Amino acid sequence: MPELPEVETVRRGLEPVLVGRRIRRVDLARKDLRRPFPPHFAERLRGRTVTSLARRGKYLLARLDSGETWLIHLGMSGRFTIIPPNGKPRVPGEFYYEAPADAGARGPHDHVVIELEDGYRLVFTDPRRFGVMDLIAPDGEESHPLIADLGIEPLGNEMNAERLAKAFRGKKAPLKAALSDQKVIAGLGNIYSCEALFRAGLSPFKPAASLVTKAGAPRAGLERLVKAIREVLGEAIEVGGSTLRDYADANGTPGGFQTLFSVYDREGEPCRRPGCGGIIKRVVQSGRSTFYCPRCQRRTGS
DNA sequence: CGGGACTCCTGCCAGC
DNA sequence: TGCTGGCAGGAGTCCC
Numbered sequence: 001m002p003e004l005p006e007v008e009t010v011r012r013g014l015e016p017v018l019v020g021r022r023i024r025r026v027d028l029a030r031k032d033l034r035r036p037f038p039p040h041f042a043e044r045l046r047g048r049t050v051t052s053l054a055r056r057g058k059y060l061l062a063r064l065d066s067g068e069t070w071l072i073h074l075g076m077s078g079r080f081t082i083i084p085p086n087g088k089p090r091v092p093g094e095f096y097y098e099a100p101a102d103a104g105a106r107g108p109h110d111h112v113v114i115e116l117e118d119g120y121r122l123v124f125t126d127p128r129r130f131g132v133m134d135l136i137a138p139d140g141e142e143s144h145p146l147i148a149d150l151g152i153e154p155l156g157n158e159m160n161a162e163r164l165a166k167a168f169r170g171k172k173a174p175l176k177a178a179l180s181d182q183k184v185i186a187g188l189g190n191i192y193s194c195e196a197l198f199r200a201g202l203s204p205f206k207p208a209a210s211l212v213t214k215a216g217a218p219r220a221g222l223e224r225l226v227k228a229i230r231e232v233l234g235e236a237i238e239v240g241g242s243t244l245r246d247y248a249d250a251n252g253t254p255g256g257f258q259t260l261f262s263v264y265d266r267e268g269e270p271c272r273r274p275g276c277g278g279i280i281k282r283v284v285q286s287g288r289s290t291f292y293c294p295r296c297q298r299r300t301g302s
Numbered sequence: 303c304g305g306g307a308c309t310c311c312t313g314c315c316a317g318c
Numbered sequence: 319t320g321c322t323g324g325c326a327g328g329a330g331t332c333c334c
Contacts, residue, residue, distance in 0.1 A: 002327055034310070034329090058328080076328055077312080109312085128311045130328060173305060182329075189327055244327065286306055289325085 002074035004154065004187030005236035007058050009255065010080055015053045017082050017120055018062065022049045025115040033111060033131045034075060044068060044135055045114070057150045057186025067138030071146065075130025085119030150186040154229050159185075161218035161226050169216050171208035176290050178208035185229070191242060191264045192232055194291045198263045199228035201299045204290045221299060235260070263291040271296060 026042035038044075048064040055061065062070040072078075106113070112124035112133070124131070136144050151167060152159050167184045178184055179193040188196065197204050202211075202221055211222040236242060239256035244265070258265075262272055267282040271293040278295030 006327075073328085075311095076326070126311095127313065128326090128328095130311070132329095171304085177305080180328095191327065242327080287308080288328095 002058055002076065002078060003189035003192050003241075004055075004058060005192070005233055005257065006241035006255065007060060007074060007187070008055055008237050009241040010074070011053055011055045011060055013082070014060075014080060014122065018050050018116070018122065019053055020049065020051075021120070022117040023047065023114055024117050025113075027113040027115075029106065029111045029113075033078075033126060033129045033133060035132060037133055038135045041133070041135060045070065056147055056153065057182055058189070059147055059150075061141065061147075069136040069141055071132070071134045071136055071144070072124075073132040073146070075126060075128060075132065077128040078124065078126035078131035081123040081125060083121040083123060149183050151182060151184040152186065154185050154187050154233055159226065159230070161223045164226060165212045165216060165218040165222055168208040168222070169212045173208055174205050174285060175202055175208050175211070176204035177286050179229075180288070184208075187233070188229070190288050190290075191261070192229075192236065194264045195232045195262055196225065196228045198293060198297060199232060200224040201296055203297050203299065204285065204292050263293060266291060 023045050026045045028037060028042055031037060044066070045064070048066050048068075050062045050070075051065055052063045053060065054063070058073060060072040060074075062072065064070060106123075107125060109127040109129075110123050110125050111129070111131075114122040114124075116122070124133075132146065134144075134146070142148060152163055164185070168178060171178055171184075173181070175197060176193055179188050179196065180190060194204070200221065202225060211219050211225065213219055236255075236257040239260070241255035242257040242261075243254040244258060263280050266280040269280050270276075271278040271280060273293070273296055276293065276295050278293045280291055281294055283290050283292075
């Protein structure tokens, strides 16, 4: 599930259910996910009201009326299911709209259940347990180790060619790796890095620094990349993100962007750019699959 | 220091 | 049909 568009989709789905409601009960099925829950996690959530639900990169930040912030990362397989008190869909079209027949039964990977004062329950399910939850002390967000070093927020005001040029300057890492680096840009993962590079017509193998002039100014390719990132993320959020292997799973609304992939998971298929005729290739870069069109993505800086 | 390899964990699926 | 190896949306840690 979880790159920026998917996390944002989850945020928008949870917001109307969670914000403004008091947490009545917290059940933990185990003491850790990828790392241990913080001390007294359930007790510190219980009785609190969520005052806002924000997102930074791939992290969700639920601010509590205690001043603390409940930090959530979905990892590879984390997701939330909203179970209304009557077990039926709350509002069709929201994040969760198809209550399973056994709504309320706890599955083997349902690690956290949050019950709200109005009887709604949020179930956090994460088979691979790469997810993270933590509680941040009041005013501690900016210094929290998991989010302090995050890079540019790609949908924010600071996302522009000049800022990205500063981050790319001198970087020898290939563009694909640089884009997926959360310290450079926060929120892009394997899918949207590939998709953004395709849209910008840029080779995933060229060093990030090749998009910056010697003087440190953005080259034309970097301007294209900024635009491509914004567009790809925006379009993906519009259709609820991407859903891959768990597409048929009844737990949660499937996203729609996977049918719009230009390159991701399309190895051997024809490039979708009219008249291109290229075949999508897959290579492994720093341990992860990169998908690209060898015809469209030859360009470097200009 | 920057960048790549390895690791955590479970599920799934192509291929034998 | 049934097993199995490889691979999966992330990212911290280690090592060169």
